[in-house]
Amino acid sequence: MRLAPYRSVLALPGVRPLILVAILARIPSVAAAVTLTLHVVEELHRGYFAAGLVATASTIGAAVGAPLLGRMVDRRGLRPVLAVCTIAEGVWWSVAGSLPYPLLLGLALAAGVLTLPVFSVVRQSLAALVPPDRRRPAYALDSMSVELSFMVGPALAVLMATTVSPHATMWAIGAGVVLAGSALFVFNPPVRAESEVASGPVPxxxxxxxxxxxxxxxxxxxxxxxxxxxxxxxxxxxxxxxxxxxxxxxxxxxxxxxxxxxxxxxxxxxxxxxxxxxxxxxxxxxxxxxxxxxxxxxxxxxxxxxxxxxxxxxxxxxxxxxxxxxxxxxxxxxxxxxxxxxxxxxxxxxxxxxxxxxxxxxxxxxxxxxxxxxxxxxxxxxxxxxRPPASGVPAxxxxxxxxxxxx
Structure with missing residues (x-):
């Protein structure tokens, strides 16, 4: 094993704070599913199947929304997308604990579409900050940061839900998402390198x-x-x-x-x-x-x-x-x-x-x-x-x- 690739990547401007922000910003996101499950089961007194339906609706929304939000980032820039998603998630988590189950299920789908795109944004920004020949250690760092978030987030959510209440945990996740979105908004990591400024029509x-x-x-x-x-x-x-x-x-x-x-x-x-x-x-x-x-x-x-x-x-x-x-x-x-x-x-x-x-x-x-x-x-x-592109543009x-x- 060599440490030089990691030192080289972390020495690049913007990479070190991006990885740190990513670890913290992902924690509320990865804690969301278990918190919703505990809320539906413990506070709404529904079964695990009902809880699974809420998680499924949120997942479907997130799967549909991720490429749409990515397209908006490409067209409009990062900050407008972060602002919309941060506000939407803040509202969602502040009211979700008070909703009856049918409304919770329906809004989980809509809220999923506007899930704060922390994971995609971080990976897109790494591609902008790190030259192609050094991206492998950069994305290895990113995967390790995801692992750390998954090791911490759900455990914290379960601890708070069982010692305080799932409703309070939902408020805490909402606050965490708002803080995460605000931090990314202020940090505003680049989504394209200076040499990759868009010119000409979108392919x-x-x-x-x-x-x-x-x-x-x-x-x-x-x-x-x-x-x-x-x-x-x-x-x-x-x-x-x-x-x-x-x-x-x-x-x-x-x-x-x-x-x-x-x-x-x-x-x-x-x-x-x-x-x-x-x-x-x-x-x-x-x-x-x-x-x-x-x-x-x-x-x-x-x-x-x-x-x-x-x-x-x-x-x-x-x-x-x-x-x-x-x-x-x-x-x-x-x-x-x-x-x-x-x-x-x-x-x-x-x-x-x-x-x-x-x-x-x-x-x-x-x-x-x-x-x-x-x-x-x-x-x-x-x-x-x-094969080379039909337009004759080199690979x-x-x-x-x-x-x-x-x-």
């Missing part, structure tokens, strides 16, 4: 939403599908073994493995390609089913799959940043965010359905096999040699090596 979507880009989006969705499925399956396996009290420890270790894997990935001089990372993650996830019944054996067998989480997510974001033209990078990163959101939304119910039909361990197999199948499906497109320098050699 048509068909010119950059190519089969290769679609393959990368499919890989991103498959990655988070496995993560969502693993989360649920770990709980089911430990519950069956009567070791449910160790769930937090196992999931925390899984997050640590991802942090370590992301750190190693960003420090390598030559890294595996994205499709190899996905295939290895799929195989590692399926093999977790072989773990013994004890919690420490499950935690041990999770090491390979856990260590590949952050690298695969970082490689997908890096690939999107190379393929998307600067003038539409916001929309492309929005589509990337939608793919991640859809994957997470599908992973848990897929694993749960398989677990209900068979046994908990088959949840690992089912989601791991999905990852392997996607890796096989996209391999021909991913490895195909890119972007450095894009192909970033995809094939060291994503």
């Amino acid at each position: 048509p979507r068909r010119s950059w939403l190519t089969p290769r880009m679609i393959a990368i989006l499919a890989i991103a969705a498959a990655t988070t599908l496995m993560l969502g499925g693993t989360d649920v399956t770990v709980v089911a396996v430990l519950r069956e073994a009567d070791q449910i009290s160790w769930t937090g420890v196992v999931l925390a270790l899984w997050g640590v493995y991802s942090l370590i894997g992301g750190f190693v990935y960003g420090s390598l001089s030559r890294a595996p390609s994205l499709v190899v990372l996905l295939g290895a993650l799929g195989l590692g996830t399926a093999l977790v089913a072989l773990a013994g019944p004890q919690w420490f054996l499950l935690a041990l067998v999770l090491v390979p799959a856990g260590a590949l989480c952050a690298p695969t997510l970082a490689a997908a974001a890096d690939a999107v940043s190379h393929l998307a033209p600067p003038s539409v990078r916001g929309e492309a990163m929005g589509l990337h965010g939608s793919a991640i959101t859809v994957g997470l939304a599908l992973g848990a119910p897929l694993a749960g359905w398989v677990i209900d039909l068979s046994s908990p361990r088959w949840g690992f197999v089912a989601t791991g096999v999905v990852g392997l199948l996607v890796a096989v499906a996209v391999l021909p497109v991913y490895l195909s040699r890119r 972007q320098r450095g894009a192909e090596p970033a995809l094939v050699v060291a994503e």
Whole structure:
């Protein structure tokens, strides 16, 4: 491992504060789902299915809204989008705790569309701040910061909801989102480098939403599908073994493995390609089913799959940043965010359905096999040699090596 790539990236103007703001700004966002669930179950006295419908509505809204907001950033700039989303989310979280369930369900969809685009904006800004040949460690840092946010946010939400109330937690999340949006508004990170100032017409979507880009989006969705499925399956396996009290420890270790894997990935001089990372993650996830019944054996067998989480997510974001033209990078990163959101939304119910039909361990197999199948499906497109554009414009320098050699 080398620290030089990280030192080089963090020395670039704007990168260090962007990563710090990203960690803090993402915490309220990742705490939202569990807070809504606890509110519906504990305060509205509805079942978990009803709570899941609210989470699903919010997820659908976020998946639809991410590329639309990214397109607005490309066309209108970052600050107008941040202002609209910050106000909308502030209003949503201030009234959500007082709404009857039908209205809560309907407004969750609308609020999801205007979710503060912290994840996409940070990744878009990294592409503007970091030269193409140094983006891999930059996106590794970003993936590690996401992991830290997920390790802190839901735990804080559960702690506050159980010690104070879910309603108070919703107010706290609203305040956190407003602070996050305000901080990003003041910081105003660039979404294009100075050398990428838009000139001329915006390229048509068909010119950059190519089969290769679609393959990368499919890989991103498959990655988070496995993560969502693993989360649920770990709980089911430990519950069956009567070791449910160790769930937090196992999931925390899984997050640590991802942090370590992301750190190693960003420090390598030559890294595996994205499709190899996905295939290895799929195989590692399926093999977790072989773990013994004890919690420490499950935690041990999770090491390979856990260590590949952050690298695969970082490689997908890096690939999107190379393929998307600067003038539409916001929309492309929005589509990337939608793919991640859809994957997470599908992973848990897929694993749960398989677990209900068979046994908990088959949840690992089912989601791991999905990852392997996607890796096989996209391999021909991913490895195909890119043809020069019909317009005669030369291919972007450095894009192909970033995809094939060291994503």
